[in-house]
């Protein structure tokens with residue numbers, strides 16, 4: 172069993188927050204898809220930065236600045252290695268996925284024109300919808316939607332039919348945050364490349380569970396947020412192929428991103444700095460690297476296997492409850508997300524009562540209103556599991572859920 | 581003492597008898613069952629309060645000099661909260677409603693038990709009650 176060789180007790184000790192109580196109960200944290208918890212190795216890394224070498228990077232000749240710069244650039248290399256990017260300068264450090272997508276929508280979007288088509292999946296987080304709508308308003312490109320099917324997967328037939336030489340970009344998440352669906356991104360990338368379209372994959376939800384290899388995928392853009400993978404908030408990355416980054420104009424102007432500035436003409440810095448205007452989240456970037464180190468120590472393969480075991484266990488138990496409706500595909504086609512409703516009850520009431528029992532779930536539309544509209548529901552309750560959760564916590568959750576249902580009916 | 585204040589005191593008294601969160605919430609759920617009070621014809625999109633995770637419809641009518649509120653929601657605990665708000669604010673004059681503060685929410689231990697989104701919903705509900713009062717006050721004068 173994965174649980175045994177995994178040493179879950181030791182892992183849980185790494186997460187100080189798991190010891191706390193909520194409303195007098197032991198915390199059961201099942202909102203990992205919104206943000207993951209932070210191990211003390213990562214917290215210590217942030218403290219170490221501020222206590223020992225806090226300084227602005229890429230600027231100073233003094234020792235602190237050089238130490239900070241080295242640590243920041245080492246983190247970039249860790250991220251590069253993790254995602255198997257060809258070059259470190261293909262990793263642009265951003266404030267997160269939202270920032271990364273907006274960067275592409277502005278910079279790459281400025282090269283599209285009227286008559287071009289872009290395809291977006293119906294399973295997207297608002298972060299991977301709204302920036303493209305804004306872009307299309309500006310450049311006159313036409314936004315087309317790849318619809319979803321009842322089982323929470325994409326209508327791939329429609330996707331293939333919609334591709335044409337007019338298609339310039341496709342945006343899809345690797346994993347849906349609302350349902351956990353793992354999308355067939357390799358198939359999407361291959362097909363899009365046949366018509367010379369570029370593909371942006373939003374990896375925010377996939378990154379904590381699946382180690383993506385951007386070269387093997389041949390993906391053009393890949394985005395993640397560190398806070399979903401044991402790192403701090405406010406930092407993330409955009410991976411983009413070097414040739415695309417070279418073609419794209421800068422997104423924001425400021426310090427760090429220039430080579431020379433005069434009022435007549437400014438020349439831009441090389442990659443990655445051209446896209447990293449201003450002082451970045453230095454501690455965050457370094458801690459992002461520490462979070463990757465931490466997850467690798469446990470091992471992505473073990474993490475995936477263990478979380479899958481939790482998902483299957485929870486799915487079996489919850490299905491036995493009367494009136495449960497689960498949204499999204501079967502466990503083998505998704506990450507550890509259980510998006511559900513209880514017939515006749517509002518997800519919100521469930522979430523409120525469960526919180527009283529110390530259980531943190533997410534309720535609502537999960538920033539993916541088109542999915543909710545498809546199912547004609549206001550929202551779902553979503554339990555999302557991480558490698559530091561246990562079957563015991565799932566038992567507590569299932570008992571609490573039964574209690575909540577009996578209170579509410 | 582204004583009736584609004586009196587009714588809030590009453591509610592605070594009632595809630596003080598509960599020993600734990602379960603009793604509190606069971607009571608809220610019970611109160612929620614007194615809704616809907618809103619007429620089907622007024623349960624339309626323009627009467628939905630924004631800022632709540634669950635949908636809330638609120639309507640106000642003038643009866644003489646006093647405002648009568650009616651409401652519904654798709655979530656039962658939210659219904660319970662509105663039932664309390666209506667109990668406090670309905671059948672009062674616009675002036676009294678505008679002047680009133682809503683301290684009972686804090687005192688019955690609901691505010692810290694409400695998630696941030698819920699708390700926002702609560703704020704929006706109170707704001708909407710007051711907006712109705714403001715509109716009817718203008719109409720009356």
Ligand SMILES: Cc1ncc(COP(=O)(O)O)c(C=O)c1O
Pocket residue numbers: 204205266267268269270296298299344346347348373375376396
């Ligand atoms: C699939 C997906 N995309 C994008 C985002 C936005 O991430 P961030 O808020 O970190 O920018 C999220 C976060 O919930 C997500 O789940």
